[in-house]
Amino acid sequence: MATTEVHPASEPARWAYLDRIRTRPGPFTNPDSFDGKVVAEAMENMKILVIGAGGLGCELLKNLALSGFKDIHVIDMDTIDISNLNRQFLFRQTDVGSFKAEVAARFVERRVKGVKITPHNCKIQDFDEDFYMQFQLVVCGLDSIEARRWINAMLVNMVDEEVEDSYKPLIDGGTEGFKGQARVILPTVTSCIECQLDMHAPRAAVPLCTLASIPRQPEHCIEWAHVIAWDQEKPFPDLDKDDPEHITWLYQKSLHRAREFNIPGVTYSLTQGVVKNIIPAIAATNSVIAAACCNEALKIASNCAPFLGYPDNNYMMYSGNDSIYTYTFRHERKDDCPVCGTLARPLPDIDQAWTLRDLVDSFAARPEAQLKKPSVRAEGKTLYMQSPPSLEAQTRPNLDKTLVELGLVDGQEIGVTDPAFATVVFKYRLKFKS
């Protein structure tokens, strides 16, 4: 604790508390990487990207603005809904219908003087590598696994070993009810989101025959209305899950079916929950997880204390259901990670009697793949392509051939692409059931 000197960059009185920590070393600060004299100024010059301006995003913007970052961008394509107001505290009743990114950016700029926030009311997929290259840090507050995988693949692919600036640390938060997690990814150096994919296994789908002929749960009746009745009756041209009229139609259909089978428990709220796959969310948990993420951002940007990601732990799991429990651990990189690894990932339990269609259909539910529109190649040959339509038509006959007929053997390496992850070829190794 050699020095007690504080090195503020600007407005020393306002940032007194922050400067005490970020510009002076503590007992856990690594003296080799820390230079208190330059921290404040360096952070003011950093560009940081926030993905998502929802429950976590609102918190992230507030936290980063009050952590000494001055140049923040935020991406979100969504507009504000009334059900956001119980936690997305930058929005008011009068903002319903406006872009989240826009409203959130303006609010934080007004409240915290000297911070510049640039909103982007669009999808992350609308930007290319050049755009992402301008940032030093990326912080995600997303509710979709797919978007996380996309940005993860982008940041991993951007790494150029010879260019130090091409390594963009990715900090990711997620919540559900009283639970959540915060993790730090140093692309190509530590375990990435794709390495950790199996920690977010998709919920098992209910078999179609259960929905069609033997429903037992209220959810079965709702799914029946959603996937079968809607298609048969087409009450509206397209299903809009945010349109109360559409949800009411599904609710009444579900209720009718439930009565037919004496199944109790179908409600409007449950219908909405099942159809929209609603995840319960509260301000308190978002506050915990977003702050955990931004705490790591501050430490990474200033080196004033060791951060998650290197060399040991990179993942904090938080659970508040039963007392409070955190588990902070190191998730190991996987050599067979389709994004940051070099080896093909094993794909077990493949039945050699399967057709290619069975294989293609299985990708969506497999925890290690979770690909909804896979195209498959093997040994340089295209087996099935989802697009363009001409290629799809040409390769469609293969779908009904068995794996054996297509010459696929146990241990075979295949390459899978999916339009959701344009840049990535997922490499898998087929393992046949004995």
Place this chain on the structure above:
Amino acid sequence: MTEIVMSQTPPILHGPSEKERKYDRQLRLWAASGQAALESANMLLVNSGAGTVGSETLKNLVLPGIGRFAIYDEAEVSEADLGVNFFLDDSYLGKSRSRGVTELLLELNPEVEGSWYPNEGVRTLDALLAGSQVFTVIMYTHPIQPEQLSQLEAYGQKHRTPLVAIHSAGFYSFFQINLPGAFPIVDTHPDETAATDLRVLRPWPELVSFAEDLTKSIDDLDNFEHGHLPYVVILLHHLEQWKATHDGKYPATYKEKTEFRKIVQAAARTNTPEGGEENFDEAAAAVVKTLVAPSLPSGLKEVFEYEHTDPVEQSSGFWVIADAVKRFYETHQCLPLPGKVPDMKAHSRVYIQLQNIYKAKARKDAAEILEMVQATPGGQHVDPAEVDLFCKNAAFVKLINATGWGSDAETPRIDRLRSVAAAEFAADASAELTLTPLSHLPIYLALQATAHLPASQPPAVGAILSAIAALVPGAERNERVVQAAHEVARAGAGELHNVAALTGGMVAQEMIKIVTKQYIPVDNTCVFDGVEGRCQVLRL
């Protein structure tokens, strides 16, 4: 999966109200009953020091819609506040901080009422406490003046109001919940899989005859029928056969259960298009989890053993019901049946019949308990819905703060701290061998050592260590305690916004649990380390 709010009355065919839409994402966690509890809560925050952790906590309570809050804070807004507290801006510089925070928090939710103190009418904490409606919970942040703390503690004793101490400095924080007595929770929201209780080792006549009917000519069933026998029925059928060849005994040991599982697996037909039967797979997979004799879970055992002599406790519905459930358990050697049946492969009609058999038995058990409750003096006023809820959750009922604290407890608080310290330091000494995380007690001690230092006097390492020595003699020589003292000194009584926000989130979760009496609160101290990104809960 998350529990979904279900109405008991026939569903109404109109959409949710404006309020239900706004609170939709939280109603899925604590239902209308939890929301009603929140909306009648009246919370006090006594704020001091850097002051952010208190504002952040209230933010997370105003958003979900607590009824009202009051902030008592003697500070005036300074430049430093604007660099750490989001609920203040330039226009409040030099003005009352409680006013600024209250006004900006109230913008978040028009349904919440808030007031700030001291003001012209109410100038002291004492006056506020004397002149207000009783507070549901009181939160106070460190540093706090000792005389104010005594006032709060006296108020807490008198009104049985939970007190929560909160301290956030630099990368460290803790909060400590002081409940006025034993705090029982019925609606603990266990994981659905853990909460499944099918009672296959204690079947009752209706269930037995239902299973027998379906399986009496099991070999003659066509493939469709055979493949749609509910797994509970499959288990009951094979358990009967097992008993017939094992002196009337059920499989008990791990080895016997494994053998039983193989029997179930082998009973599946393989001449089907799928080459097997899903319902038999489900049955085999359920063997180890489902073949357990009814027993008394540790949480409920603690409830049964707790001596509730306090008159306030005596008259509470919870203890009247708990006593009845205890007698039920002593009579039947099992708990009332929760009555929930998980989804399983089956015909709709058969599954609904099975579900109704479980529900009927659950209702019967609950009725028996209700009868006992109503025969107890004072039990006539107990709400039958409360009895129902207890019966459904009996295995997961939990008692927090069972041993109490404070002047009336057997062990003075400082002795408890010292004995916990001894245990934690001993565990740390072997942490490398046991691969357990290191204790956060050093952080607690370093923060607690500065609990009453005014923010204007940033603490020095030496002063922190001597205060620690007074709390736990000898601890000031522990290397990790010395490091923690340095880290606390580095913060100079200042907050980091992130750590304040994170702590405010945790405290708000706890307040919600205490007010709604749902989920399980921390018992009683949670310490956060922002250097490592990790929490530890200690009972101090």
